[in-house]
Amino acid sequence: MGKKLVIALGGNALGNTPEEQLELVKDTAKAIVDLVKEGNDVIIGHGNGPQVGMINLAMDYAANGGAGTPSMPFPECGAMSQGYIGYHLQQAIQEELRRNKIQKGCAAIVTQVVVDAADEAFKNPTKPVGMFYDKETADQLAAEKGFTMKEDAGRGYRRVVPSPKPVRIVELDMVNQLVEAGNIVITVGGGGIPVVESADGLKGVASVIDKDRSSAKLAMDMKADMLVILTAVDRVCINFNKPNQQELAEINVAQAKQYIDEGHFAPGSMLPKVEACLDFVENNPDGVALITSLQRAKDALHGETGTIIRK
Numbered sequence: 001m002g003k004k005l006v007i008a009l010g011g012n013a014l015g016n017t018p019e020e021q022l023e024l025v026k027d028t029a030k031a032i033v034d035l036v037k038e039g040n041d042v043i044i045g046h047g048n049g050p051q052v053g054m055i056n057l058a059m060d061y062a063a064n065g066g067a068g069t070p071s072m073p074f075p076e077c078g079a080m081s082q083g084y085i086g087y088h089l090q091q092a093i094q095e096e097l098r099r100n101k102i103q104k105g106c107a108a109i110v111t112q113v114v115v116d117a118a119d120e121a122f123k124n125p126t127k128p129v130g131m132f133y134d135k136e137t138a139d140q141l142a143a144e145k146g147f148t149m150k151e152d153a154g155r156g157y158r159r160v161v162p163s164p165k166p167v168r169i170v171e172l173d174m175v176n177q178l179v180e181a182g183n184i185v186i187t188v189g190g191g192g193i194p195v196v197e198s199a200d201g202l203k204g205v206a207s208v209i210d211k212d213r214s215s216a217k218l219a220m221d222m223k224a225d226m227l228v229i230l231t232a233v234d235r236v237c238i239n240f241n242k243p244n245q246q247e248l249a250e251i252n253v254a255q256a257k258q259y260i261d262e263g264h265f266a267p268g269s270m271l272p273k274v275e276a277c278l279d280f281v282e283n284n285p286d287g288v289a290l291i292t293s294l295q296r297a298k299d300a301l302h303g304e305t306g307t308i309i310r311k
């Protein structure tokens, strides 16, 4: 019998440029539609780190570099990234559904996610956005634009912005209705557009919510059977990239917490994914979380690869 799957798509599903993304989403759509063909209901979340950073920087140069365009606030840049990623994904998935003669709709919903204005994350930016730079360029951008730049796991320097936790998905009811009507829904893109509640209503805040955390929140709220985090590795490992690396096929909450304490999961990459899975299975004891690669998603659902995390 089919399951309700909330899928979080990682960076390798989208790439780094619009052209690359347009090509990559074709494979992403195939992997998604393979899961639909097996009778599953699919709800899709995705990242936006490279995209929102690119849009914001381009807008900033256009506004301050003499082109005279109005400046574009960061939350609006997040909304733009959600829009064009959603457009590429929905187009590719619609095409794949058509090729497979599957009568289903697919649409991206512009999604706001409420965060707490007092979230400590606003005092300590950690979420990498935009491109990688060498140290000299990073220092120059920090001085010129006031960006906070951090070194990212030996791969170069990137701008970092605050990453508050998701509290409430504003368009949740609409997403539920579309899924119940049999559609594939793309939502919480880039973790959702971060907004805070105020006396005058919702207001966008300059930050980027982690898409794995928002997808876990969505999976909890929708009472999904599974949170499926698709990234670039088939399985989570302990002693990752060391000679004694060991792939994990299935772990429970206690084991996951022990491995976190022992420092097996890199902050900023695998750690937030494992934490998002824990959040889901601890709050949804019947639910199961799965971390695997986009390419092997179907095999992982058949138990042939992937790392299962359950209560």
Ligand SMILES: Nc1ncnc2c1ncn2[C@@H]1O[C@H](COP(=O)(O)OP(=O)(O)O)[C@@H](O)[C@H]1O
Pocket (backbone or CB within 6 Å): 009, 010, 011, 012, 047, 230, 231, 232, 233, 235, 236, 237, 238, 239, 240, 264, 265, 266, 268, 269, 270, 271
């Ligand atoms: N313990 C680990 N097991 C497996 N992969 C790990 C581990 N620690 C760090 N990683 C790295 O985390 C990456 C996934 O994080 P990231 O690139 O941020 O994901 P995404 O863009 O898919 O959201 C993997 O491709 C792998 O290189």
Ligand SMILES: NC(=O)OP(=O)(O)O
Pocket (backbone or CB within 6 Å): 010, 011, 046, 047, 048, 049, 050, 128, 189, 190, 191, 208, 209, 210, 211, 212
């Ligand atoms: N919003 C978000 O988590 O984006 P990335 O996955 O690109 O970091």
